Amino acid sequence: MHRRLSLAALLVLGLLVCHNALSAEITAERSPHGAVVKIDGKLFTEYLTQSGNKPILWPIMGPTRQRMTRDYPMEKPRGEKHDHPHQRSLWFTHGDVNGVNFWDEQTFGKAAAIKHVKFVKIASGKPAVIVAQDRWLGKDGKTVCEDERTLRFDTDGDARWIDFDVTVKATNGPVTFGDTKEGTFAVRVAQTLTPEAKKGGRIINSEKQVDGAAWAQRAPWVDYYGPLNGKTVGIAIFNHPSSFRYPTYWHVRTYGLFAANPFGLKEFTQGKEKGAYTIPSGKTMTLRYRVFLHRGDEQEGKVTEAFAAYAQEVK
Secondary structure (H helix, E strand, O other), X not given: OHHHHHHHHHHHHHHHHHHHHHOXXXXXXXXXXEEEEEEOOEEEEEEEEEEOOEEEEEEEEOOOOXXXXXXXXXXOOOXXXXXXXXXXXXXXXXXXXXXXXXXXXXXXXXXXXEEEEEEEEEEOOOOEEEEEEEEEXXXXXXXXXXXXXXXXXXXXXXXXXXXXXXXXXXXXXXXXXXXXXXXXXXXXXXXXXXXXXXXXXXXXXXXXXXXXXXXXXXXXXXXXXXXXXXXXXXXXXXXXXXXXXXXXXXXXXXXXXXXXXXXXXXXXXXXOOOOOEEEOOOOEEEEEEEEEEEEOOOOOOOHHHHXXXXXXXXX
């Protein structure tokens, strides 16, 4: 009897050891430019507290350990379009907040800016976590609003994901997010993934609308996939059911812009609906997204199943 128990215990211990050996170690720690996240000691992404006029995540390494978002304008590599310098890898901002344009940075140095205030938390684990606070400043330097964003980083096998939950706070009077397509939670994908590159890239949403037909549509998720150094990979963005105005509209373009925008309804609905929303003074608004990085197309990457699991998570 004791021998059987010992063998059983050894078997369980062996399974635990194997599980731990296969389970990725995810670390988050301070870096000179913000905070860096690694998987098993290798770069996953870095949270940059300032790039242009806002914090961003860049680079973002996918399941093949290749950069899945555009490098411009942080770098200027060949083979990438050098357009829209405000479209920096992964970011959160909006083109009309109390009449102030935080989206555009063409007038760099004079533009409104989202300024990092402090890190509330940086912690390794499964998931690794970064919590940051920011202040949105107009061109006159006055505070328009504030936000607190919680980012979680995790992986399961080849798939990787980044949860981005952001709460905007009306700390200095009412805050209106205006009705413009220029926003809001966004990614600029690597050039070879885009349909315009004509290398097999494709956009598809949960409603089976593809490429240009996915623009201005409401959907719980959109997937953007294509070839990257010889292998097909994809970036999906999920909108959590508890997020403001779920399911969101999508400002997703075939040249590489990939944005969830719950406010730009005038253009998205051709004037049938209005999208501006005012956060009352002292109140908040919360948006929740997951960026899901996978191999293959949306079927091989099991995007539908991954979204279903995400949607069940209590926020």
